[in-house]
Amino acid sequence: MKIGLIRHYKVKRGYPNSIVSSAELMKWVEEYEASDVEENDVDLNGIEWKSCYSSSMQRAEITARSIYDRDIIFLDELREVPLSPLFPPKLKLPLFIHLLGIRLAWWFNHPSQAISKREVLKKINKVIDRVISENQDVLIVGHGGVMMFMRKELIRRGFSGPAFRRPQNGVVYLFEKENEKG
Template structure:
């Protein structure tokens, strides 16, 4: 059984228009990012016959899955990106890249501003993989988001799969895990 992980294609509005943003502007941009269109690219599926395809139900992942897979795509919220929330509500402006770093750090230390804890994300991934692997399909393609792919990789390795290292998943690239 092969599991293929693919990060969605590049998002068209990948960065805010302004470099310096306050929490409200950041929140608005994060919402817009979730609705942004993608730059359709190419994914080498390595001539593997993928029997099933699962996708995050966020549009950027759905559109990527539709572009690379012919057949039914099973969309699920279990593959959604880890939602980011501004950790400060004071009206201060910071560079959006600094916000991104602070938000990820806040998430990693389980700051109360971040509603999806590491524990909840890991549980969500484990439940999803339990369902997929229980079906014993031959080859399964999963289109999701960067951070989730890193956690899925760790879980697949724990379950005896072999596959490549994923430090920063590339948009549209296939990462194959085999048992």
């Protein structure tokens, strides 16, 4: 059994200015969510994927539909973790400070965050349980942050696959069980 993780195509909306307020950051998030994507050729590793799961977010849906020509199962459980600002709406800070603060707040389950790490991991495990129960080659189209947690869980469950810190857009990362390679 093989599982292919793929991050959605690159989003055309670039990052905001280097110094932004929380309000400006959230406006950028809205623009990012609505942005078009830059399609690229995707190497599916010569595998005939038997099923495909995708995040229900637009950028993942566009990616999934362009690389998989059969029915796709769209799941909210695969959606990117939402950004929840930590600082007052008008306070301007470097973008990396906002993102670092949000990441740390999320990691430590700060009440400012819309969803806890525990809830995200529960959703990811639910999807992986479902995919593994199919016992066939499955492609999963998602988002970078979610993919990092999926990778960790797949490795924990005996799959092998490549390491990545920030997965590239439109690239399949192949995972398979050690005893099922070949």
